[in-house]
Amino acid sequence: MRVAFGLVFVFGCLNSASAADPSYTKDVKPFLTKYCIECHSAKQAKAGYNFDDFAGLTKAGKKGAAVVPEKPEKSMLVLTMTGGAKAMPPKKAPAKPTKEEIDMVRDWITKGAKDDTKK
Numbered sequence: 001m002r003v004a005f006g007l008v009f010v011f012g013c014l015n016s017a018s019a020a021d022p023s024y025t026k027d028v029k030p031f032l033t034k035y036c037i038e039c040h041s042a043k044q045a046k047a048g049y050n051f052d053d054f055a056g057l058t059k060a061g062k063k064g065a066a067v068v069p070e071k072p073e074k075s076m077l078v079l080t081m082t083g084g085a086k087a088m089p090p091k092k093a094p095a096k097p098t099k100e101e102i103d104m105v106r107d108w109i110t111k112g113a114k115d116d117t118k119k
């Protein structure tokens with residue numbers, strides 16, 4: 001009984017931690033790998049956007065930086081998914097981000113777009 005209660009407690013904490021503070025390595029990078037990296041990497045950086053690592057996100061592509069810390073309204077990464085720029089991922093791409101995923105990315109940027117990559 002005590003063990004079960006402990007597990008519920010631990011899971012509760014993990015959940016609330018990720019909901020409160022999205023992480024670049026745990027949330028944003030997997031998101032980019034799933035939806036964007038296929039066309040935006042060092043191998044082929046469409047429109048000048050390379051999302052291989054954190055540095056590529058804050059570097060300007062054809063239309064400005066993908067990520068402007070604290071300013072989701074200026075971040076191409078958000079604008080392409082919310083109607084403020086050419087729609088990304090493109091219509092023909094098989095996977096589409098969910099509203100929760102887009103909110104997570106926006107939240108991460110609003111909170112300063114911190115890089116928590118281990119160096």
Ligand code: HEC
Nearest residue numbers: 035036038039046047063076077080085086088089090093
């Ligand atoms: C199937 C390939 C593909 C995928 C997947 C893809 N992109 Fe693109 N992206 C392109 C191409 C091609 C362009 C060049 C724009 C054009 O002229 O259509 C582009 C352009 C862009 C631009 C510039 C937009 C503009 O208004 O000029 C941004 C920003 C961008 N992509 C971000 C993303 C993000 C963020 C994702 C993931 C959510 C993503 N892309 C997924 C192919 C892709």
